[in-house]
Amino acid sequence: NNPKMYFDPTPHLKDVLTNLKDSGKRLIFASNSPYWYVDAGMKYVLGDKWMDLWDAIIVSAGKPAFYTETRRPFREVNRDTNRVRFQRVDRLEKGKVYTEGCLQELTRLMDWTAFNGEQDRATKYMGPLSMNSNVLYIGDSLFADLVDAKREFGWITAAVTPEVGFELDAQEKNDFILVERTIEFLLNALRLAQNEMGATVHNEEDSMVLDKLENLVSKWRDRETALLGNPFGSVFRARYQPSLFAHSLRRYCDLYMNSVASLRLYSPQHRFYPEPGFRLLAHEISNRGAKNALDLKGALEASTNADKEVGNMY
Secondary structure (H helix, E strand, O other): OOHHHOOOOOOOHHHHHHHHHHOOOOOEEEOOOOHHHHHHHHHHHHOOOHHHHOOEEEEOOOOOHHHHOOOOOEEEEOOOOOOEEOOOOOOOOOOOEEEEOOHHHHHHHOOOEEEOOOOOOEEEOOOOHHHOOOOEEEEOOHHHHHHHHHHOOOOEEEEEOHHHHHHHHHHOOHHHHHHHHHHHHHHHHHHHHHHHHOOOOOOHHHHHHHHHHHHHHHHHHHHHHHHOOOOOOOOOEEOOEEOHHHHHHHHHOOEEEOOHHHHHHOOOOOOOOOOOOOOOOHHHOOOOHHHHOOOHHHHHHHHHHHHHHHHHHO
16 A cells, blocks of 8 residues: 555656667566566556556566476466466467466467568567577576576576665765775785795795785775675675676676666667676786886885774774
8 A cells, every 4th residue: 555665666667668669679577476566566666557568467477487397377367356367378468467377388379470560561570589589688686587597598688786776876985986996006015015025935024014915905895895884795796706696697697787777878779798808817908017006115105004094994
């Protein structure tokens, strides 16, 4: 009775869906939630006629089994009583709600016929969903939705990850920028110090310098975690290394965003390309030493001042 308590407003979602629909895309809604919950949420976000935007609506889908099952049939949901009708479903019709089913049945029962606009000739413009890379699958659960969609069927996948928005907001603040630059500075000082020490065995004084610099980095890492407002820090980072979540995101997702509303900024025909340096190995990264090089003496003096700064923070 009070959807504001359970659903966040998504002001641009309807614009995104309408834009995709008007460009000729087929939109399929598949959720693990029951119909009564989906209906309440969608009415709040998209309005009473939310079902008009979708070519097929599937609730209580049971993902990820939805992808792996081969003989699980669809059943129609009575929209008035929320009960399941057990009559056989021979095709998926727009304006109706279905439950359970599987990907194989979805491919068989959906009408993929479209008119090409030239003499009103109907053509089949898609092959089987289970073997089609023209499918963009958008999901908010990496392991329940996106992994199988990418691994089993090779779909283009997009992850909705709200944490991206939280971290981007934090990264724009001056305190966070100071922390990031200080960490980068200290790590560069560590590299320069070891270059100066050479390839010989380090003496006790050398090791002490490295230990102190590493302790400074650790303190600033803690400060960075605190600024994110999360006791575990970034979900994308485990101290120095990308987290398991970040590794999986890069492996199984082609795109990720904080909200589906982000797609409003792009054409439905937009083509995304990786940024320079994306997934490069260490030896492939260009050497920017001349640009980032620091005088060793100045770096060590600055790191001492940074140590005092951290001490003041705590």
